Amino acid sequence: MADTGFVQKEKLKDFLNELSKGAVVYAPCLEGDTVIFKPFDAAATLCLDRPANNPPKLAMLPQSETLFSFKYKKDPEDSRKMSVELEANTDFPEAVIFGTRPCDAKGFRIYDRVYIDTNTPDPYYKGRREKTMIASLCCASPSPGCFCVAVGGSPAYREDSDVLITGLEKGYFIEPVTEKGKAILSVPQVEDGSQYVEEAHKKQSESHALVNNPFAGDGQHEISRALFDLDEFWERVVSKCLSCGACTYLCPTCYCFNITDEQSLDNGERIRSWDGCMFPHFTLEGSGHNPRPTKFKRFKNRVGHKFIYYPEKYNGVIACCGCGRCIRHCPVSVDISEIISYLRGSQFELTNESSENTGVDTNSREQK
């Protein structure tokens, strides 16, 4: 069997229909002008020209899922006694995430460390993960706001995908990356790809240079903890933040959730649903105390989680894949890459301003 495959442009839809026979295929589809990941069907209009508005995280971490359902039952012998019946489903269908970007695939590796590589793996995430094949499409050109090359990725980054697809003039070149990914070569519409290897690799390297690197030229600067812990810094950079959840819900690496019991009279379900650290309720405690009462503290946490706390816990891995969605879709264009640049001291404008005008000398704090 060939190592690589190729699907002609006009056969792509047939190819996806074939894939859909044995699996749920999540693919980027057009709805109006919006590109969204959803289960592919014959009526859908595929859109591979630009990254989807939402990442494919819903395929493995649904926005809301039932962990188990419960039902109270009265004892027929003794009406004062009640029993509870629980029912959980951890049997998931085979799935393929098709046409996602290498940055999005990186997001799933970030989830794995939290949900699988622990002594208490999460059966829901793990169950879906094991049955899902990730077939990423190499980015031909960057999108506004994206910066994957600054956080260890690239438009043709292959490590976290099962299959890497490269769009060529006549069709799609298919390279399996993992054992799981090899299965894709046996789909009938896939022909031998060996004659396209060179063209594909050329295309892959071309796109790398086009991606913006906001951290370029700042050497090996670490994030300044002094500046990070300065309240004035956050007040300066995120006053405009609206505290909505667009950034976290569109983020391929954000994985926080809420658990609630949605109950009616004698039955109900325990639901796990997305939650976001930008919402005031996220850290609101039962006592009424909120340890992160302001948007400044909440934003600091979001940046800290991705660029300090997660890397500290997991061998320096940055929990941001540079997809740029939080920048592109932010209602007020808060730019996380700009904030990180400030924190790394590669742009001194902001710190100079604050030292001149607010009496806070951030440079000298950094030295302490």
Next chain:
Amino acid sequence: MISGRLKEAIAGIFGKVDVVLAYQQGFDKLHATPCFMTMPAQIDKLIWNPLCVHNLTGYLPSLKKKKVAVVVKGCDSRTIVQYMEEGLINRENVVVVGIPCNGVISVNKVLKETNHEPIEEITFGENGKILVKTLKGDKTLSLADVCPDKCKTCQYPTPIVSDFLVGEPITSDKSPDSVYADIKEFENKTLEERLKYWEKEFDRCIRCYACRNACPMCVCQDSCIAETRDPHWISQRSKLSEKFMFHMIHALHLAGRCVECGECERVCPMGIPVNKLKRKINLDMKELFGYEPGVNPEDKPPLYTFNVDEVTIKEHKI
């Protein structure tokens, strides 16, 4: 140049206010971003052009204790008027810097015209001509084609309230009948068609609440029914019924209050036309009570008051 005069005007205000809300260039050539200016050195960064799409007045209620100067377009000024009607700001603490406006861009429409390529350069010329440069080539656009729908029927290009007006007042040349033409057309659809339309649109909602948080008139903030657990109005499920409920409540809470700035729709990351619902209700309010939100500070919003005899509601006549 308006931006030069704007900088002068703001330089004159500095020192008299705690913060100036204005615009500066955002992360790329196609985006402006709100800036909170507290130091004269920031004035150089200030911009004014059709990229300045945001309604900056939405920040005012949260800055109620401060003295704030804010840059407003005609449409944005309606929010200030509505805040005055509802007592949500201390008018004496707000310095309104008004700019008569010929229309702004819709980022989504420009991106659509340029196939979502990153914009290398964008230049705004005379008579609404826009020159856009991308890696794939140049394109000339017309502001009339890439402006948000609200600009196409704008009745208030000149701010209704302002303490400083930068630029010459502009009179609207758009027919008042055009404002709700699209809504009236939509109403011609059958109930089933409309339901189907909204089900399809709301299904995309991810409940990020960008529409709510960007809405200048959504003032419940942390107490929104969408999130409170006690009382438990809406579950955390991501079913259509939950999404539908949230958007309906959002729209109904804005009955006779929505100033039609369109921020809810502009910020939606999933491209849901959420402003349409609110405008439909505004049209009803206009027909029922002859009331238009945010145009006269002396007005009382109809749902803030009660008249035994509503002239336009025949059934209630005794």
